[in-house]
Amino acid sequence: MPQNAVDFSSIIDAARKADPANARGWYEQLELVSFEGGTLKVMCPTTAIANFLSSNCTHAFTAAAQTVTGHLLGVEFVCDDFEEDSPQQYQPQQNTANHDIPYTLHPDLTFDNFVVGQSNRLAHASCVAISNSLGVTYNPLFIHSNAGLGKTHLLHAICTNVASNTQNLKIRFLTCEAFVSKFVEAIENGDLLKFQETFRNVDMLILDDVQFLSDRESSQDEFFHTFNALHSQRKQIVLSADRPPSEIPSLDERLLSRFKWGLVARIDKPSYETRLAIVKKKARVRGIEIPEDVASAIASKITSNIREIEGAITTLGAIAYTDNAEIDISLCNDILGCKEVEPQSVLSFADVIEAVVKYFKVKQSDLKGKSRQKSIVRPRQITMYLARHKTKMSLEEIGYKIGGRDHSTVMHSIDKIAKLSREDKLLKQQIKDLDNLLDVAKG
Structure with missing residues (x-):
C-alpha cells in the first residue's frame, strides 16, 4: 500500500475513539512520514510527545490503523529533535526506570499548561526562576502541598524547560522511594561507589515525595552527603513533599536545616477562579470543547484535587x-x-443581578466594577447577600461573578447586609421586595 493511500486523518479519528482517555489536542500536529515494511512511521513535534505516544497509545493507533486500512501493520512514533544523552531522550516502548529520568516527561506537564493563581504563584515563579538559572536563584527549592495540587506538574515543567533550553546537562529526576530503593540495591550488590557517582555527579537532582525519607536513617545519611556534595558545587536541588520539612516525621535535624537553606514554597487549594481556568486549560489540551456551565459545575464540585478535575474531563471526553x-x-x-434539578426551580446569579439592577436602577457593569459610591456599593453587597441565600453558589463563585472578588470580600458583604437588615428598616424592606421579585422569577 503506498503512503499516499493511507488516510492518516481517519486513523487519528479512530485512535481518539479507541482510547479517548489519552487523546490530545496536539494529535493534529502528528504527521505520517513513511510507510515501509508494514510499519507506519509517525513524526511527533517533540520527544516528550513521542515518548507519551509510544508508552500509552501504540496499541490504540495500531488498532486504528489496521481498522482504517484493512491491513496488518504496525505504528512507530519518531521525532527528529532528540539529542544524545538528552534528559528527554526518546526511547520508544521501553521502561525508562533505569535511565536518567525514570518518569517519561509528560508533554502536558509544561509551564505553558500550568494555570497560575494566588494559591501557587510563588511555587510557579520559583520553578521558572531556577529552570533559567540552575544552582543560583533558590537552592534547594522545596515545594510542598497536599496530593493533586500540581507539585509533579511543576517538576516535569522544570525538566522540560531545562532540557529545551540547555544541552548536555545531567539531570536525575526520580521519586524518593526510587532513590531509597536504588540505595538499598547498591548496598546489597556492593555498588555504593557507583551509586554515589551517579547521584553526586549531576547538574540537577529532582526528588519527588521526600517525605518517604521518614524513619529511614541510613537513607537520610546518604542523602545528607549527596545534598552536601551537590550544593557545594552549586548544582541545583529540587525537592517536593506532601508537607513542609518541619512536619516530616523523624527527619534528621541536619537535613531539616538544609531543606530550609533555599526557598520553601507551599501550594494551597486553588480558588474557584483558578479551578475554572484549570478546567478550561485541561479540556483544551485534550481537544475537548466544554460549555461554560459545565466548566463551572466541575470547578464548583471538585474543590481540592486537580487530578479529580482531570478525571472528570477525561470521562466527559470519553463518553462524548x-x-x-x-x-x-x-x-x-x-x-x-449531582442530582439533576429542574431548571424552573433554581435561581441563577443572572436572576439575582437582573432583579437588583431593575430595583435600584443601576448598571450591571457598575455592580461588577470597582466603584466605591454608596449608591453602587450597597446594591453590590445586596447582590452578594441574595446570591448566597437564594442560589446554590459558593462564596468563591459569587466573588468570581461579581467582578473577580475574593471569598473574604463576599463573606464581609453578606455579614454586613445580614447585620444591617436587622437594624435598618429601609434595607429590610429592600431585601423583602427583592425576595418577592425573585420568588416571581423562580415561578
Whole structure:
C-alpha cells in the first residue's frame, strides 16, 4: 500500500475513539512520514510527545490503523529533535526506570499548561526562576502541598524547560522511594561507589515525595552527603513533599536545616477562579470543547484535587467520543454524581443581578466594577447577600461573578447586609421586595 493511500486523518479519528482517555489536542500536529515494511512511521513535534505516544497509545493507533486500512501493520512514533544523552531522550516502548529520568516527561506537564493563581504563584515563579538559572536563584527549592495540587506538574515543567533550553546537562529526576530503593540495591550488590557517582555527579537532582525519607536513617545519611556534595558545587536541588520539612516525621535535624537553606514554597487549594481556568486549560489540551456551565459545575464540585478535575474531563471526553454524545450539564451532573434539578426551580446569579439592577436602577457593569459610591456599593453587597441565600453558589463563585472578588470580600458583604437588615428598616424592606421579585422569577 503506498503512503499516499493511507488516510492518516481517519486513523487519528479512530485512535481518539479507541482510547479517548489519552487523546490530545496536539494529535493534529502528528504527521505520517513513511510507510515501509508494514510499519507506519509517525513524526511527533517533540520527544516528550513521542515518548507519551509510544508508552500509552501504540496499541490504540495500531488498532486504528489496521481498522482504517484493512491491513496488518504496525505504528512507530519518531521525532527528529532528540539529542544524545538528552534528559528527554526518546526511547520508544521501553521502561525508562533505569535511565536518567525514570518518569517519561509528560508533554502536558509544561509551564505553558500550568494555570497560575494566588494559591501557587510563588511555587510557579520559583520553578521558572531556577529552570533559567540552575544552582543560583533558590537552592534547594522545596515545594510542598497536599496530593493533586500540581507539585509533579511543576517538576516535569522544570525538566522540560531545562532540557529545551540547555544541552548536555545531567539531570536525575526520580521519586524518593526510587532513590531509597536504588540505595538499598547498591548496598546489597556492593555498588555504593557507583551509586554515589551517579547521584553526586549531576547538574540537577529532582526528588519527588521526600517525605518517604521518614524513619529511614541510613537513607537520610546518604542523602545528607549527596545534598552536601551537590550544593557545594552549586548544582541545583529540587525537592517536593506532601508537607513542609518541619512536619516530616523523624527527619534528621541536619537535613531539616538544609531543606530550609533555599526557598520553601507551599501550594494551597486553588480558588474557584483558578479551578475554572484549570478546567478550561485541561479540556483544551485534550481537544475537548466544554460549555461554560459545565466548566463551572466541575470547578464548583471538585474543590481540592486537580487530578479529580482531570478525571472528570477525561470521562466527559470519553463518553462524548464513544457515544457521539454532546457534552452538556446533564451529562456533567451524571458524571459528578449531582442530582439533576429542574431548571424552573433554581435561581441563577443572572436572576439575582437582573432583579437588583431593575430595583435600584443601576448598571450591571457598575455592580461588577470597582466603584466605591454608596449608591453602587450597597446594591453590590445586596447582590452578594441574595446570591448566597437564594442560589446554590459558593462564596468563591459569587466573588468570581461579581467582578473577580475574593471569598473574604463576599463573606464581609453578606455579614454586613445580614447585620444591617436587622437594624435598618429601609434595607429590610429592600431585601423583602427583592425576595418577592425573585420568588416571581423562580415561578
